[in-house]
Amino acid sequence: MSLRDEIFDEGRRFVLENKGLKLDDKGRQYLSPRISSEFMDCSMPLTFDQYSHCSLGCIYCFAYFFKSCNQTFSSKLHTVNHTALIDTIHGEPNSARNKIMYEHFFKKKFLFHWGGMADPFCNFEKSNGIGYQIVKALAEENYPTLFSFKGSAIFKPNFQNLFGDYSKQKNFAFQVSIIAPTDKQSKEVEIGVPVTSRRIEAIRMLSQMGYYTILRLRPYIIGITNEGIDDLLHKCLEAGIRAVSMEFFAMDARSSVGMRKRYEWLSKLIGVKSLQKYFRALSPSERGGYMRLNRLVKEKYVKTVYKFCQDNNLVFACSDPDFKELNTSGSCCGMPDKYPANPLLENWTRGQMTYMIKEARKKHHMHGTQAKIKFDSVYHPNTDTYLNEVELGQDHVMVSDRTQAQRQGITYLKIAKEIWNNLRSPSNPRNYFHGKVMPITIDGDGNFIYKYIEDEYEEKWKSEGLDLTR
Amino acid sequence: MTISKFTKTKSHNESIIERFEKLIKNSSKREIRKIEMALLKPQPIKRYTGKQPGISSFHKKTIEFTFSSEKYVEQIEKLIRINKHIRFNTHDTHIFEEFLDMISAEKLIIENGKLIMASNYILKSDGGKQTKITRRKK
Numbered sequence: 225m226s227l228r229d230e231i232f233d234e235g236r237r238f239v240l241e242n243k244g245l246k247l248d249d250k251g252r253q254y255l256s257p258r259i260s261s262e263f264m265d266c267s268m269p270l271t272f273d274q275y276s277h278c279s280l281g282c283i284y285c286f287a288y289f290f291k292s293c294n295q296t297f298s299s300k301l302h303t304v305n306h307t308a309l310i311d312t313i314h315g316e317p318n319s320a321r322n323k324i325m326y327e328h329f330f331k332k333k334f335l336f337h338w339g340g341m342a343d344p345f346c347n348f349e350k351s352n353g354i355g356y357q358i359v360k361a362l363a364e365e366n367y368p369t370l371f372s373f374k375g376s377a378i379f380k381p382n383f384q385n386l387f388g389d390y391s392k393q394k395n396f397a398f399q400v401s402i403i404a405p406t407d408k409q410s411k412e413v414e415i416g417v418p419v420t421s422r423r424i425e426a427i428r429m430l431s432q433m434g435y436y437t438i439l440r441l442r443p444y445i446i447g448i449t450n451e452g453i454d455d456l457l458h459k460c461l462e463a464g465i466r467a468v469s470m471e472f473f474a475m476d477a478r479s480s481v482g483m484r485k486r487y488e489w490l491s492k493l494i495g496v497k498s499l500q501k502y503f504r505a506l507s508p509s510e511r512g513g514y515m516r517l518n519r520l521v522k523e524k525y526v527k528t529v530y531k532f533c534q535d536n537n538l539v540f541a542c543s544d545p546d547f548k549e550l551n552t553s554g555s556c557c558g559m560p561d562k563y564p565a566n567p568l569l570e571n572w573t574r575g576q577m578t579y580m581i582k583e584a585r586k587k588h589h590m591h592g593t594q595a596k597i598k599f600d601s602v603y604h605p606n607t608d609t610y611l612n613e614v615e616l617g618q619d620h621v622m623v624s625d626r627t628q629a630q631r632q633g634i635t636y637l638k639i640a641k642e643i644w645n646n647l648r649s650p651s652n653p654r655n656y657f658h659g660k661v662m663p664i665t666i667d668g669d670g671n672f673i674y675k676y677i678e679d680e681y682e683e684k685w686k687s688e689g690l691d692l693t694r
Numbered sequence: 695m696t697i698s699k700f701t702k703t704k705s706h707n708e709s710i711i712e713r714f715e716k717l718i719k720n721s722s723k724r725e726i727r728k729i730e731m732a733l734l735k736p737q738p739i740k741r742y743t744g745k746q747p748g749i750s751s752f753h754k755k756t757i758e759f760t761f762s763s764e765k766y767v768e769q770i771e772k773l774i775r776i777n778k779h780i781r782f783n784t785h786d787t788h789i790f791e792e793f794l795d796m797i798s799a800e801k802l803i804i805e806n807g808k809l810i811m812a813s814n815y816i817l818k819s820d821g822g823k824q825t826k827i828t829r830r831k832k
Contacts, residue, residue, distance in 0.1 A: 447723055495723035502727060508736040518736035523711055633758065645747035659739040666745045680709060 231489045234482050235281025235415025239347065241299045247352050254302040257309075257325060259610060259619040260340065264640055264651065265548065265577035267555035268370065269610070270329045271340035274355045276302040279347035280374060281415030283486045284403075284443055284473055287341040292480045306354045310361040321615070328610040335559070335572040336362065339372030339399075345383070346375035347416070356382055363390040368568035370557060372399040372440060376418045378426055391433040394566040398430045399440040399469065399557060402460070405452030412493060413448065420456070424463050431464025436569065438558040439465045441529065442543065443473035446517070447494025450525055457532045467539035467558030470529055472522055472546075475503040477513035508658050511545075512650030519546040519658065523681055526550070527690075534691055543578075545656045549676070552694045554579030575604040577653060581661065584676035589692040597653075597661060599644050599671040603637060611637040645672055710734065801827045 233240070257272035277291060277299070291297045311318055317326040328334075338344050349355045355377075362369050363386060377383060387396065400423050404410035407419035418426075431437045439460040441449065457468070477500075479487070487499045496502040507515035526547045533540035533552070541551050541558035553561045556578045563569040573579075580602050584595035605611040617623065617634040626634065643651045653661050653674055661674040686692055714733050718726045761767055767782070774786040796802045801815050811817075811827065818828045 447727065494727065496727045502731060505731045506734060506736065508739075510739055518734065520710060520714075520734040520736070521730055524715065647742060654739060654742070658736070662740065663742050664744065666747050670747045672747055681711070684709070684711075 227485070227489060227492075230485055231283065232281075232415055234485050235283060237281070237482065238277050238299055238301070239279045239281070239416060242301045242348075245301055247301065247303050247354070251302050252305045254304045255321075256304050257329075257336070259616050259636065260337075261619075261621045263576065263620075263636055264643065265545075265556070265581075265656075267559065267572040267574075267576060267578060268335050268337035268557060269573070269576075270325075270334055271337045272304075273338070273340060273342040274304055274306065274344065274358060275342050275346075275348050275352075278342035278375070280343050280417045282374075282417060283413045283415070283489055284445060286443070286474070286476075289476055289480075289483055290341075292482050293476075293478055301348060303352065303354050306358055309358060313358070313361045313365055313367060324613060324615050328613060328616070330367075333368060333568055333571055335569065336367060336369045337372070337557070338369055343373050343375045344371050345373045345377035347377070349375065349377040350380065353382075356386070359383070359386060363393070363395070366393050366395045366566075366568065368395050368397075368566070368571055370397045370399060370559060370569075372401060372557075373426075374401045374414070374417050374423055376422065376426075379429075384429070387430065387435070388433055391435065394434060394436070394563075395568055397436040397438065397559065397569055398427075399438040400424075400427050400430075401440040401442060402456065403441060403443060403445060403449050405449065405456040409448060409451070413445075413490075424459050427460055427465060428463040434565075436467075436560070436563065436565075437463075437465050438467040438469055438539075438541075440469050440558075442469060442471040444470050444525060444544075445473045445490070445494060446521065446525060447496075450528075453525075453528060454532075457529070461532075461536055461538070465538065467541055467553075467560070468529055468533055469541035469543060469556065469558035470526070471543040471556075472517060472525075474514055474516040475499060475507075477515060508655075510650065510655040510658065512655075514650065516545065519679070519681075522546055527681075527685065531690060534694065540694070546658060546660075548578055548657065549581045549585035549660060550692075551578055551582040554582055573608050575602060575608045577602060577657075581657065581676070584661070586693055588676055588678060589682070589686075595676045596664070597674040597676070598667055599641065600667075600669070603640050605637050611635060611640070641671065645670075796827065 254273075254276045256274070257270055260266050260269045260271045263269040277287070282288070308319055308322055312322040312326050312330055315326070315330070317323040317330075344355050390396070402420050402423050404413055404420055407421050410417065410420045427437050427439070439457070475487070491497065491499040503515040503517065506517045506521050508518050522544070526542065530540050530550055532538070539553050539558050539560055541553065541556050542548050543556035548556060553559060554574050555572050559569060559572055561570065580597050584597060587593055587595045603611060610616050612635050614633065614635055617636055617639065618631060620636065620639055622639055623631050623634055643649045644653065646652055647654060647663070650656065654663055660677055660679065662677055663672040664675050665673050667673050682692060710733060714729065717729050717733070721729065770776070773789055774784055776782050776784045793802070797804070800812050803810055803812050814830050815827045816830045817825055819825050
């Protein structure tokens, strides 16, 4: 069997292993929504998927990686208890977990991010229709929701009619993921996924309904995405996007059999002998085993997208830790700071590092002052009350190596403080942003104070006419 | 010219990125990846040598209690204001502080794990409004 054939089987793994499966009540075991482990710089920590995995076979998928490396993971498809979730959306939570979720998020109409670890409109949705019932409840409640997707179930008449019927409300926003500029390229890296041109059609359809749409250029794969990026950006602009959100492909140092095949395939496509050697050579060690290429490698690609957004008055969003300071809104998914058509879509948290580092960059370039960032100015447990909730603290990946006694007292706020003050942690702001913010001293509560550090590229970009005060 | 020769040639005031841009002109995908690996290595972050975070003055003043039974929590709730929204937190600690002050002043004594009033103190009412522990007259 050729590597190409192996990759195509590997990409369809979840579809093949769930062939003919019809979900029943026993399959309602998937725990979602949950709190994102990336909450420290995430504007929408309330993240949701209706199925335990998706039918799409994207070779670069980080969710597939995390799932396939988890020894307790079963490839058998599960779904959430959607009736309980719908009750919660309607203000009648009936389980302990849903009551907590309601108190911290749903009651406040906090922006619901759908599509963190799976695709809301993949083929599993076509055959089970569970997502549709939840979307309907969200529509009825005018609930602010951002969908991240590639799947084609959105073209089904029931979804088209539903989104069409509620389009005046404008409570939905859509991030459409495209990383391969042409259909030919997308067929190489995204098995069983609608091709690029089909996804641009989805952007056009939703934009014409009047919804806020975002091109989700994630993961940007150097060696693939850059080959035709100008054309892709223009086509998406013409289809109606209002923002671009980018993040570069990252490679985990751990691996599974399936991932090794995938990495081998990606090596061929991007033009290296060994993907691992390439990432090892170019990724800062301070970020640990989740290898992300350094700023120097990414700079020219970020500049192209940033300039395009500036020239066309689009929101530029970067969820990559490098160049995160360039975000023109405080949400690295590209949600707008202001959305008068339905202000509920502004209801994401500013209490996170993406907002702070963006503000620090603006302050630096508008007033010439070096902004200082304090822990208490970033995280606000009185507003983001979930930060102090022990039950939700158990969602974080960091609790997995803690004893039961330690888990009893853990909260997201404690996790944030621990990471903030631990310069050995790959998630520590100094390491994660790779020197873009640096500790300078400690505050009265014994927490580090960080300051914004100007990079060489900033002066150069300004001299070339790029505006760093946006 | 090989990539290593390229990387050794540098004109004055030219940034790494500018050199990189020049080098990759007309290069194939494989060559670009090789130039990246030779030229764009990550730069180490400067070490931090300043003050280290420690236990904050706030945390030095904070203790978490877990009682043997919920009944004690309910009893305490009757005495002090407890914020249930944030995991039973409170700053209303004056009763505990007064209790500890009495232990320090030996108005209350702990003997064999039991709490007793010191023999040289009595409970005295000041006219119905307040009851205080005062020193017994000799």
